[in-house]
Amino acid sequence: MWNNTLQTLMVSTIMAVGVSLSACDNNKSSEVPTEEVSADKQTVSDTPKTPAPNADLDGATAQEGTPVKYDVASWGPKKVDPLRVDQLDDIKSTLGKVVSTDENSLDYASNPASKYRFMDTEAPYLDLIDSEKYLELGWYFANPTDSHKEKELSQSHAKKSYQLARQLMGDEGGKLVADMLSGQITKNKVIGGQKVELAKCEFYSCMMIVNKSASQSDQ
Template sequence: MWNKSLQTLMVSTIMAVGVSLSACNSNTESDTAAKEAGADNSEQTAAETSKAENPNANADLDGATAAQGTPVKYDIASWGTAKVTSLSIDELKKIQSAFGKVVSTDENSLDYASNPASKYRFMQDDAPYLDLIDSEKYLELGWYFANPTDSDKEKEISQNHAKKAYQLARQLMGDEGGKLVADMLGGQIAKNKTIGGQKVELAKCEFYSCMLVINKSAAQTADK
């Protein structure tokens, strides 16, 4: 039979030990939480310090940052809508005159469909290009399409090229031809359409290049 005094002493001892262990566990958990919080704060401080010391942290891995420039604007409204002298698709000399003076000729070039053709260049090789490519089946107008990061001079030349193409397109296809070039400069692409009496195989401006390809075969009476 248990002695009440002994029983009371044992109960008191057990309770005291329990309280002591609980306090130890509580202190251990507090210490662990404090260490973890300290580690998080250290990592955050290190990251902020690194970012402050390296303002180009968001740059590409090779150290380059995304280049930005001013988009090229085409003042199409100022290019005029007055009546122009119409040209036939076969009047090559007059078409060349609309682009200016031929600087060089390549008689061994290829057209849009890789057929033998002649390429007429209206700019020096080191300048933004302006070309005509003439073959038995196609007449192609090609010019440099400036990028926002290009120099002001390159943009100006590109704008002048576009103006010449716009005016020539009006001579070949009327006002519809002018609208076609305006749409090209605005990012639209035309394929296999009859525009102003001419069969346009492809018309687009992208990746530094504008190309307007006219099929010399008989024009269709309706868009495909």
């Protein structure tokens, strides 16, 4: 009797412990640590938002502007007085009033030259460089995002350069400047009797370089 009773008691005890352990395991599997939940929520909130269509890598909106228009058709073909490349005073008169002069400048090929500025230092530039070999004209080529005033001055510089080119090279000179403003580059070409070594507008700058010695020898 005692043996049967003892066996029955031991079996009952073992079953009770097993049920208790099973219940604990079930409770543990249904619980999620608070730290893990917080981590999951943090991961979602830190996901970067899709940037706007015109945004850069920093999320800033890209700056837009209006392209500068050059009404070349309205600048000609009225008659102009022809000029030679050695008529420096008349050439300067076409461009306006000289604001400053640098007698210790250099030309396209690093030869001694004189630089004549027709604008104040702070304003979009219009320069003429004259040396024994070269006559160089340079002016500020406005960007679409520049101010209205800067664009106006760039257009004015281009118009004066167009007129000077026509005086030096006839209608072919006017076409040369029109091509420059439209993005074309001219190198080592005789235009209207003048040897143009380089003529282009890019990176905020327009330049037209005439080889005086070659032009004079052709005339």
